[in-house]
Amino acid sequence: xxxxxxxxxxxxxxxxxxxxxxxxxxxxxxxxxxxxxxxxxxxxxxxxxxxxxxxxxxxxxxxxxxxxxxxxxxxxxxxxxxxxxxxxxxxxxxxxxxxxxxxxxxxxxxxxxxxxxxxxxxxxxxxxxxxxxxxxxxxxxxxxxxxxxxxxxxxxxxxxxxxxxxxxxxxxxxxxxxxxxxxxxxxxxxxxxxxxxxxxxxxxxxxxxxxxxxxxxxxxxxxxxxxxxxxxxxxxxxxxxxxxxxxxxxxxxxxxxxxxxxxxxxxxxxxxxxxxxxxxxxxxxxxxxxxxxxxxxxxxxxxxxxxxxxxxxxxxxxxxxxxxxxxxxxxxxxxxxxxxxxxxxxxxxxxxxxxxxxxxxxxxxxxxxxxxxxxxxxxxxxxxxxxxxx
Amino acid sequence: xxxxxxxxxxxxxxxxxxxxxxxxxxxxxxxxxxxxxxxxxxxxxxxxxxxxxxxxxxxxxxxxxxxxxxxxxxxxxxxxxxxxxxxxxxxxxxxxxxxxxxxxxxxxxxxxxxxxxxxxxxxxxxxxxxxxxxxxxxxxxxxxxxxxxxxxxxxxxxxxxxxxxxxxxxxxxxxxxxxxxxxxxxxxxxxxxxxxxxxxxxxxxxxxxxxxxxxxxxxxxxxxxxxxxxxxxxxxxxxxxxxxxxxxxxxxxxxxxxxxxxxxxxxxxxxxxxxxxxxxxxxxxxxxxxxxxxxxxxxxxxxxxxxxxxxxxxxxxxxxxxxxxxxxxxxxxxxxxxxxxxxxxxxxxxxxxxxxxxxxxxxx
Numbered sequence: 001x002x003x004x005x006x007x008x009x010x011x012x013x014x015x016x017x018x019x020x021x022x023x024x025x026x027x028x029x030x031x032x033x034x035x036x037x038x039x040x041x042x043x044x045x046x047x048x049x050x051x052x053x054x055x056x057x058x059x060x061x062x063x064x065x066x067x068x069x070x071x072x073x074x075x076x077x078x079x080x081x082x083x084x085x086x087x088x089x090x091x092x093x094x095x096x097x098x099x100x101x102x103x104x105x106x107x108x109x110x111x112x113x114x115x116x117x118x119x120x121x122x123x124x125x126x127x128x129x130x131x132x133x134x135x136x137x138x139x140x141x142x143x144x145x146x147x148x149x150x151x152x153x154x155x156x157x158x159x160x161x162x163x164x165x166x167x168x169x170x171x172x173x174x175x176x177x178x179x180x181x182x183x184x185x186x187x188x189x190x191x192x193x194x195x196x197x198x199x200x201x202x203x204x205x206x207x208x209x210x211x212x213x214x215x216x217x218x219x220x221x222x223x224x225x226x227x228x229x230x231x232x233x234x235x236x237x238x239x240x241x242x243x244x245x246x247x248x249x250x251x252x253x254x255x256x257x258x259x260x261x262x263x264x265x266x267x268x269x270x271x272x273x274x275x276x277x278x279x280x281x282x283x284x285x286x287x288x289x290x291x292x293x294x295x296x297x298x299x300x301x302x303x304x305x306x307x308x309x310x311x312x313x314x315x316x317x318x319x320x321x322x323x324x325x326x327x328x329x330x331x332x333x334x335x336x337x338x339x340x341x342x343x344x345x346x347x348x349x350x351x352x353x354x355x356x357x358x359x360x361x362x363x364x365x366x367x368x369x370x371x372x373x374x375x376x377x378x379x380x381x382x383x384x385x386x387x388x389x390x
Numbered sequence: 391x392x393x394x395x396x397x398x399x400x401x402x403x404x405x406x407x408x409x410x411x412x413x414x415x416x417x418x419x420x421x422x423x424x425x426x427x428x429x430x431x432x433x434x435x436x437x438x439x440x441x442x443x444x445x446x447x448x449x450x451x452x453x454x455x456x457x458x459x460x461x462x463x464x465x466x467x468x469x470x471x472x473x474x475x476x477x478x479x480x481x482x483x484x485x486x487x488x489x490x491x492x493x494x495x496x497x498x499x500x501x502x503x504x505x506x507x508x509x510x511x512x513x514x515x516x517x518x519x520x521x522x523x524x525x526x527x528x529x530x531x532x533x534x535x536x537x538x539x540x541x542x543x544x545x546x547x548x549x550x551x552x553x554x555x556x557x558x559x560x561x562x563x564x565x566x567x568x569x570x571x572x573x574x575x576x577x578x579x580x581x582x583x584x585x586x587x588x589x590x591x592x593x594x595x596x597x598x599x600x601x602x603x604x605x606x607x608x609x610x611x612x613x614x615x616x617x618x619x620x621x622x623x624x625x626x627x628x629x630x631x632x633x634x635x636x637x638x639x640x641x642x643x644x645x646x647x648x649x650x651x652x653x654x655x656x657x658x659x660x661x662x663x664x665x666x667x668x669x670x671x672x673x674x675x676x677x678x679x680x681x682x683x684x685x686x687x688x689x690x691x692x693x694x695x696x697x698x699x700x701x702x703x704x705x706x707x708x709x710x711x712x713x714x715x716x717x718x719x720x721x722x723x724x725x726x727x728x729x730x731x732x733x734x735x736x737x738x739x740x741x742x743x744x745x746x747x748x749x750x751x752x753x754x
Binding site: 282283284285286287288289290291292293294295298302303306307381382 | 438440460461462463464465466469471472473474475476477478479480481488489492522535538548
């Protein structure tokens with residue numbers, strides 16, 4: 001008899017096994033020290049290595065079973081348990097390791113990150129193509145986050161370098177997070193206000209299609225750093241010439257050039273999708289709408305907006321994720337935001353500070369992306385569902 | 391009634407419609423036909439002001455359409471196009487309810503009207519009202535398109551190649567249905583097509599156009615029988631005798647059929663002393679009057695009873711003589727049964743009838 005193997009699960013389990021043979025965490029005497037690596041089995045405290053090993057072997061075995069829903073559920077539970085074991089080990093071992101050192105701290109290392117990847121593959125691989133309710137999917141996805149958040153709030157992750165960096169900058173963290181959100185969301189808002197009319201214009205006036213897309217495409221090809229740089233000189237000049245602008249906070253560096261540059265970047269996906277969304281409406285549909293006696297406004301309300309809106313929103317979604325990333329770079333020209341921590345960490349050679357800046361950026365991107373996915377799903381009329389499902 | 395008075399439409403020096411004057415009478419189907427670019431679609435779209443004329447006047451029941459607000463005018467005129475143009479995000483019921491919605495009908499009234507119309511076009515409301523356009527076949531979508539145009543009961547229907555995208559079999563069914571529908575509804579229909587058979591089958595009147603001008607404006611029989619010039623002759627083609635048969639419905643020359651109920655067969659044969667007139671064909675029917683067999687009498691004797699499948703062999707009362715002829719020749723019969731909606735036998739058409747019609751104007 002031929003053995004059927006579910007490859008995704010097998011891959012996840014093998015990566016998980018590999019993770020156990022790599023440095024699990026680094027013990028550092030202070031924030032810039034290189035640190036001493038510890039493998040999982042040499043940790044002074046935490047669940048015995050046989051526990052994660054057993055979970056992974058069971059997952060591997062499950063890969064060779066027929067993929068019934070019970071087996072899938074089992075794999076998800078194994079993945080979640082594996083993740084929980086890793087977090088617990090990090091917490092318990094960290095606490096023991098840093099106790100004797102005044103400035104001691106631990107950082108997760110390659111083994112830990114690989115373990116996260118392995119768990120992700122195990123869990124998501126089992127969810128793929130499975131008939132699982134959306135709410136259950138979300139719960140499975142956020143369960144590890146809730147567990148990690150619980151550990152953090154209970155003070156059980158205080159030995160982690162990232163947490164220490166955070167504890168030292170709590171007030172600033174909130175203000176940088178706000179700045180980050182402010183810059184990226186304002187930019188996307190502005191880009192929507194400009195980009196949607198541009199897309200509509202390109203659709204209505206065929207001769208403007210080329211110049212409009214030539215423009216927004218061209219903007220996209222300029223590297224973000226270069227565009228930030230390009231903004232400095234003209235804005236500094238304008239700000240010196242017009243005191244009004246200076247009072248509004250427009251200077252060569254800071255918020256203003258960042259906002260402008262990120263807005264320009266956000267234009268392309270929004271403009272393109274506005275155009276595509278409208279172009280996707282069959283001419284017959286518009287013709288029959290007019291022929292039935294719809295006014296300009298009614299045509300927009302009953303035909304153009306319902307059909308094009310989901311596509312326009314997916315453009316805004318792409319732009320938002322992009323803008324959150326670009327805002328990180330904007331810290332370089334003094335705009336602030338979470339990127340400030342990243343560059344500070346780079347400057348000080350403190351990798352944990354970098355991680356502290358990067359983690360919330362990733363979280364923001366994922367959160368916005370999922371938020372838009374839900375919004376689009378809600379706003380997509382039933383007849384269009386198959387056209388752009390996510 | 392729709393009147394065209396010296397209507398001209400120019401597009402940057404190209405004249406699409408060149409000084410057309412016409413009067414289209416109420417309750418009739420008038421077909422605009424001609425090669426592509428002849429101005430037939432432009433003429434149609436001038437009526438509901440989808441296109442504005444360069445000069446001239448179009449009147450609807452005496453009022454120039456330019457005096458009526460375009461949207462208001464269009465809401466009072468049914469509009470069906472080749473691509474149907476059902477709104478893809480709305481259910482069949484919502485699509486049918488669009489014009490009523492624009493006119494401010496409440497939800498219940500719209501829903502009731504949609505069900506009525508689905509019934510009328512032969513789609514079961516319970517099965518179809520909640521379907522989305524992409525779940526419909528081409529023929530079904532086009533039926534819904536017609537229903538949508540009829541929703542607010544407009545006196546005038548504009549149809550721009552409405553059945554052009556449907557396969558030939560489906561198109562014939564649609565044409566037949568539309569014909570019987572309009573016998574009941576008596577809408578003033580302006581119909582654009584490039585398919586002569588369709589024009590002949592549907593039109594009470596055919597307006598043949600070329601280069602923006604009317605070449606011949608006549609009833610179908612005369613267009614085929616007495617073409618005005620070489621262009622018309624060419625457009626009609628060499629098979630005009632055959633096409634002419636499309637002008638006549640089976641109804642117009644059907645005969646009473648000789649019928650015997652199945653139960654009265656004796657040893658599988660009709661009674662030996664039973665005589666029939668005409669072609670000597672006897673139709674054997676079941677208790678519901680549906681033909682199940684046929685039998686020919688020759689030399690005073692009955693032949694064997696042949697099994698017959700009514701829906702395959704029979705024609706409908708509104709089918710064309712051309713249809714009937716094709717079945718007669720295809721089966722090598724002297725007569726075919728004419729069926730009502732429930733496949734009940736209501737008469738027969740004979741080969742001799744068709745010959746008589748064909749010779750009635752001297753064409754051979």
